[in-house]
Amino acid sequence: MMLFGSHSKSRFTDRFGCSGLRAFAIGVAVIQMISTAAQAQIFTDPSTTETFPEAIQKMTVVKNYQFGTATGRTIGNLSQLATAFSAYGISGQTVINQEWERYQTFNSTNFVFTGTSLDLTATIASHGGLFAGGINSGQIWSNQTFQPEVTGYTVYAFEVRMRVPSGAGMWPAAWLFTKQPGEADGSEIDNPEFFVMEWQNEFDWTGDQHGPGQGPQIYSIKTNPWVWHPGLNFSADYHDYQTLWTPDAVYKYVDGTLVYAESFRWTAKGAAQLGVNLAVGTNASVSMPGLKPTSLTEFPAVLSVDHITVWAK
16 A cells, blocks of 8 residues: 555645645744744843833732731731741751851741731840840741743742841841752842941842852942942831842842842752841851841841732743
């Protein structure tokens, strides 16, 4: 039997004289070209003149955590908190950076809910004091992970609205870091990170990237290579710390204003989780001089988180 004889073959010939298999391949290629073009139109990096609301206007909210016990808030107790966040990130209970605080499991002392906030609260531990291990504190790490082009979307944007503490030795931050042990390579995105120490304090915003994928600067209004000092006491009120993360760049905003942008590729083997923490004190006195609390009156110290919102496209 000649299944592919001259007569049978004519059935698989299109009007362009191509075999059916070739026509199919051409069709697939065309579809791929259209898909690629469509993907290219999904998102383009924002202009450095755009505000954060302008930069994300075509993006969709995928997570919106509103902390507090008031009506309409989405996370108002420890049980609800545990559905979306963990008390420990990649390092678990291992102490990093020679820090003084010891992060605690979810409890009502270091994770305090008000009507409109979650207060990550640093306290003096039982038999504790102003020394390494003498302070208890709180942190939250998202159960969900994020990475452009890997975890379902091409680009992500984050807004953490919070009020940072003042006082010597305070080290509050919101940052993205790999979730799984063994998958990290130093890739990290910070916005913000405040150091109340010898060289800077609650008036000085910092928000850096780290890791092998760090590239050249795109834009900056920083006062010097390390900080942005706009003359504002960030501990006096809540502020919106916003990050736009594309496959090849990171844009950092404060209250809608672009402060810093840099070329950046996430090179870690694993995707990132979002963390918010209140670190206190360190024995790393050479790199961070004066980053130590000096009085018990600084406690309890509070990093107050109003909401965390995540957009994606």
